[in-house]
Amino acid sequence: MSTTAALEGVSVLDLTHCIAGPYCTRLLAGFGADVLKIEPPGGERGRRMGPFFHDEPGPDTSLPFAYLNAGKRSVSLNLKSEAGREILMSLLPETDVLVENFAPRVMPSLALGYDTLREIAPHLVMVSISNFGQTGPYRDYKASDIVEYALGGLMYIFGAYDREPLKHAFNQAQFKAGTDAASATLMALYHQRMTGGRSGGVGQHVDISIQEAVASGLRDVVNNYTYTGAIRRRQPNHSGDLQRLRATSDGYLLPNPGLGGGLNWDSFVEFLELPELDDDKFRTPSARLVNAEELGRILDEYFIRQSKYERFYGSHERRFIFGVIQSPEEAMNDPQFAYRGFFAEREHLEMGTLIFPGAPFILESTPWETDLQSPSAGQHNDEVLGGRLGLAKAEQAELRSLGAI
Amino acid sequence: MVIESKSGTTSAPRGPLHGVRIVEMGQLIAIPFAMKLLADMGAEVVRLESTRRLESYRSDSVYQNEIHGEFWNRGANFYEQNRNKLGITLDLGRPEGLEILRRLISISDVFAENFTPRVIRNFGLEYKELRKVKPDIIMVSSTGYGFDGPWANFGATGPATEGASGLAYTTGYEGGPPVMAEIPYVDYTAGEHTVFAVMTALMHRLRTGQGQFIDVSQTQAAAATIPEALLDFAANGREPTRIGNADPVMSPHGCYPCYGEDRWIVIAVSDDSEWRGLCRIMGREDWAEDARFSTTLGRRKHREQLDCVLGEATANWDSHRLMEALQSAGVPAGAVLDSKDLLFNTHLRERGFYEVVRHHSSTEMPPLPYAGRPWKLSETPAVPPKAAPLMGEHNDWVLREMLCLPEEEVGRLEEAGVIGYSPDDPRPVQRPPLDEQVRQGRMLRYETDFREQVARAFPPPNEQ
Numbered sequence: 001m002s003t004t005a006a007l008e009g010v011s012v013l014d015l016t017h018c019i020a021g022p023y024c025t026r027l028l029a030g031f032g033a034d035v036l037k038i039e040p041p042g043g044e045r046g047r048r049m050g051p052f053f054h055d056e057p058g059p060d061t062s063l064p065f066a067y068l069n070a071g072k073r074s075v076s077l078n079l080k081s082e083a084g085r086e087i088l089m090s091l092l093p094e095t096d097v098l099v100e101n102f103a104p105r106v107m108p109s110l111a112l113g114y115d116t117l118r119e120i121a122p123h124l125v126m127v128s129i130s131n132f133g134q135t136g137p138y139r140d141y142k143a144s145d146i147v148e149y150a151l152g153g154l155m156y157i158f159g160a161y162d163r164e165p166l167k168h169a170f171n172q173a174q175f176k177a178g179t180d181a182a183s184a185t186l187m188a189l190y191h192q193r194m195t196g197g198r199s200g201g202v203g204q205h206v207d208i209s210i211q212e213a214v215a216s217g218l219r220d221v222v223n224n225y226t227y228t229g230a231i232r233r234r235q236p237n238h239s240g241d242l243q244r245l246r247a248t249s250d251g252y253l254l255p256n257p258g259l260g261g262g263l264n265w266d267s268f269v270e271f272l273e274l275p276e277l278d279d280d281k282f283r284t285p286s287a288r289l290v291n292a293e294e295l296g297r298i299l300d301e302y303f304i305r306q307s308k309y310e311r312f313y314g315s316h317e318r319r320f321i322f323g324v325i326q327s328p329e330e331a332m333n334d335p336q337f338a339y340r341g342f343f344a345e346r347e348h349l350e351m352g353t354l355i356f357p358g359a360p361f362i363l364e365s366t367p368w369e370t371d372l373q374s375p376s377a378g379q380h381n382d383e384v385l386g387g388r389l390g391l392a393k394a395e396q397a398e399l400r401s402l403g404a405i
Numbered sequence: 406m407v408i409e410s411k412s413g414t415t416s417a418p419r420g421p422l423h424g425v426r427i428v429e430m431g432q433l434i435a436i437p438f439a440m441k442l443l444a445d446m447g448a449e450v451v452r453l454e455s456t457r458r459l460e461s462y463r464s465d466s467v468y469q470n471e472i473h474g475e476f477w478n479r480g481a482n483f484y485e486q487n488r489n490k491l492g493i494t495l496d497l498g499r500p501e502g503l504e505i506l507r508r509l510i511s512i513s514d515v516f517a518e519n520f521t522p523r524v525i526r527n528f529g530l531e532y533k534e535l536r537k538v539k540p541d542i543i544m545v546s547s548t549g550y551g552f553d554g555p556w557a558n559f560g561a562t563g564p565a566t567e568g569a570s571g572l573a574y575t576t577g578y579e580g581g582p583p584v585m586a587e588i589p590y591v592d593y594t595a596g597e598h599t600v601f602a603v604m605t606a607l608m609h610r611l612r613t614g615q616g617q618f619i620d621v622s623q624t625q626a627a628a629a630t631i632p633e634a635l636l637d638f639a640a641n642g643r644e645p646t647r648i649g650n651a652d653p654v655m656s657p658h659g660c661y662p663c664y665g666e667d668r669w670i671v672i673a674v675s676d677d678s679e680w681r682g683l684c685r686i687m688g689r690e691d692w693a694e695d696a697r698f699s700t701t702l703g704r705r706k707h708r709e710q711l712d713c714v715l716g717e718a719t720a721n722w723d724s725h726r727l728m729e730a731l732q733s734a735g736v737p738a739g740a741v742l743d744s745k746d747l748l749f750n751t752h753l754r755e756r757g758f759y760e761v762v763r764h765h766s767s768t769e770m771p772p773l774p775y776a777g778r779p780w781k782l783s784e785t786p787a788v789p790p791k792a793a794p795l796m797g798e799h800n801d802w803v804l805r806e807m808l809c810l811p812e813e814e815v816g817r818l819e820e821a822g823v824i825g826y827s828p829d830d831p832r833p834v835q836r837p838p839l840d841e842q843v844r845q846g847r848m849l850r851y852e853t854d855f856r857e858q859v860a861r862a863f864p865p866p867n868e869q
Contacts, residue, residue: 006609031605050653051637063636138752142737144673146650146658150739153747157587161846164660165669165741166584167650169575175630177779179597184780186604187446191421191785193611204784212758213779217593220466221744223481226773227468229855230839231745233667235587236846245582252583254564316559323565325583328638328645331571331628339554342625355639360598360629362620366609
């Protein structure tokens with residue numbers, strides 16, 4: 001069986017910043033691609049993203065940055081300078097993939113548009129991640145995660161019926177787009193490899209829109225309209241809804257009366273040990289709708305006296321598919337994640353020992369590389385400029401004085 | 406559809422994954438969604454179904470809510486998740502059915518499934534068994550919590566994995582309980598990671614000739630996308646608090662009412678210049694002068710007051726017009742699109758995001774637009790879209806052309822009920838009439854001329 005990394009031999013130039021781009025290249029690095037991160041002097045903006053280690057902001061203490069950039073090397077390069085761009089160009093013949101997530105007008109304005117790059121490296125897969133894609137009337141619109149939720153259609157149907165729409169915490173739209181970009185990168189690279197690889201293979205430009213990443217992952221939204229003419233809204237909070245989130249003595253639980261796909265009221269009632277529900281008032285869906293308020297009250301009063309894990313495990317013994325709401329602390333201590341080794345202690349040069357989330361999935365014979373460092377800005381200047389490009393110390397000093405590195 | 410390539414020749418696109426064959430034993434979203442995205446890009450996906458256990462996406466959300474006749478060929482979510490696939494029915498409870506599946510796997514590159522490990526083991530379909538049939542097979546299993554471990558056989562729904570991952574705990578209105586998306590959100594997160602996992606394994610196989618087993622835990626994929634919360638706890642011992650639409654740094658940052666029923670806009674201001682742009686467009690230069698709001702820190706500190714006055718100011722605006730005005734002043738803002746807005750959105754339309762798919766004539770459904778995918782590949786675009794298969798639509802083709810079974814054998818399998826064309830127990834889900842759904846508040850409204858509106862905006866593609 002192979003012991004090499006899955007993406008060994010894949011060479012990536014990473015011009016990305018913040019989240020969507022870095023997550024794309026992080027996924028590639030995690031499976032063994034050689035990712036060279038090109039940062040502006042002083043480092044990319046993602047180094048200033050909180051939260052920070054011990055709440056102390058610094059260029060190497062951003063926790064999301066450390067997570068998103070593990071396993072990459074960093075070279076600082078000023079792409080606004082002619083000499084900086086020349087260095088980038090000289091790296092292209094040995095590069096398979098270039099990933100960037102600037103606003104769409106930036107790369108062309110630096111004379112680094114796809115048409116320019118492909119002349120030098122026709123085999124190059126250039127991946128551009130942007131808020132709304134490289135074309136269209138919103139091309140230059142500005143966005144953050146909440147704007148993508150709104151314009152991607154996920155927000156309108158998210159949250160309470162009688163309140164403002166809501167989004168997920170943190171940066172889900174960016175992570176979605178980063179994952180999609182990593183997939184599309186490998187699709188384009190697969191084609192390049194099938195047609196000759198770095199010598200003679202077919203490169204191309206990949207256009208990733210974060211809005212479309214959100215809008216392509218919806219259920220019963222657009223098709224409610226195309227199939228019935230109806231416009232779905234945030235669902236009313238139905239106290240008798242059996243699958244509704246219920247508060248327990250120690251948190252929250254997601255009951256689910258389904259048993260292998262079908263509802264069996266009697267065994268549900270038996271499992272809950274709630275004889276009051278063994279009543280025709282509640283036995284059928286239409287009866288439960290009529291008596292929803294009473295049902296909701298009985299269930300609320302019941303669950304608030306329960307322990308969520310006890311009921312969660314108990315339900316699965318009977319093959320009900322209850323869900324449990326876990327805090328980050330609880331997730332980090334749950335026996336399933338522990339069995340899979342998802343959270344693992346790692347030594348970080350700046351932060352010491354820290355527990356990091358691991359691989360998003362397990363590739364059994366080509367595992368995720370866990371023990372990887374995130375680089376300081378420009379940490380690998382010498383190695384890359386001197387080693388790979390063969391520039392002498394004096395030449396490097398000159399580039400530095402020109403502000404190129 | 407015909408495209409013109411840079412070299413000047415014309416041909417229908419085949420996609421970068423032309424030549425990759427996938428056998429899918431999927432259900433609902435996590436695996437079907439991922440395999441659809443691979444099928445879009447040229448992989449040949451053969452999807453198995455059972456006539457004995459009807460997939461719920463075939464029995465629910467039926468076209469025009471009309472459940473007569475072959476309703477199982479008119480389910481919205483089945484069409485959403487299974488575009489560009491071949492469909493066969495197979496009774497795996499019978500030795501002949503399992504044997505056909507093994508033969509299919511023996512001529513395929515990938516086997517993808519999202520049942521519980523218990524089911525897969527009962528059928529003898531674990532990776533170690535499949536390797537005997539096809540030594541370089543790539544097998545991908547997508548489960549709620551992972552293929553191994555103490556929770557391996559726990560069934561899961563999208564909301565359950567959203568809860569277990571830590572994502573739900575961190576989401577919700579300030580002071581309120583956790584809130585989950587009203588779609589099986591993590592199924593999509595897992596599906597997106599599954600596409601990447603399969604591509605990684607295909608790249609590895611291309612170089613080494615070796616297949617492998619991919620174990621996707623849907624919970625784990627979601628956890629990988631919330632490092633902000635997990636690492637804040639690991640490094641600083643801090644549990645996240647639910648803060649609604651607020652942001653730890655930006656302010657104003659939220660969702661504000663606009664003119665009309667249930668109309669909203671989101672605004673996210675990250676610096677002073679965006680703040681001044683917002684004040685100007687809202688006609689409130691006095692805010693820009695207000696010392697409380699003059700810095701990012703000050704705006705964050707006084708965000709409740711700020712949200713309150715901003716919400717009063719946005720309430721008379723049309724959400725789209727306000728978005729356009731704010732964006733033209735360099736302020737990140739977006740109208741909160743409902744499903745109709747999203748379908749008819751000018752930007753998505755200009756980019757060709759929705760693709761019009763023709764349905765089989767027996768369904769009596771018109772051509773309809775469906776969401777595309779979040780990437781555009783300039784040289785190897787997606788294949789022209791084909792509707793998801795009718796139940797058993799490709800039985801004959803797969804068994805006779807792909808597996809070279811003689812015609813009599815196929816007839817015998819049909820007679821024995823190993824393959825079929827309709828569910829054994831066809832039980833549709835009858836949704837309440839739309840008036841009732843509006844009364845219950847589940848739908849905002851409905852339009853009776855939607856067919857005409859959709860057909861006008863999304864004319865079917867020209868026939869070849």
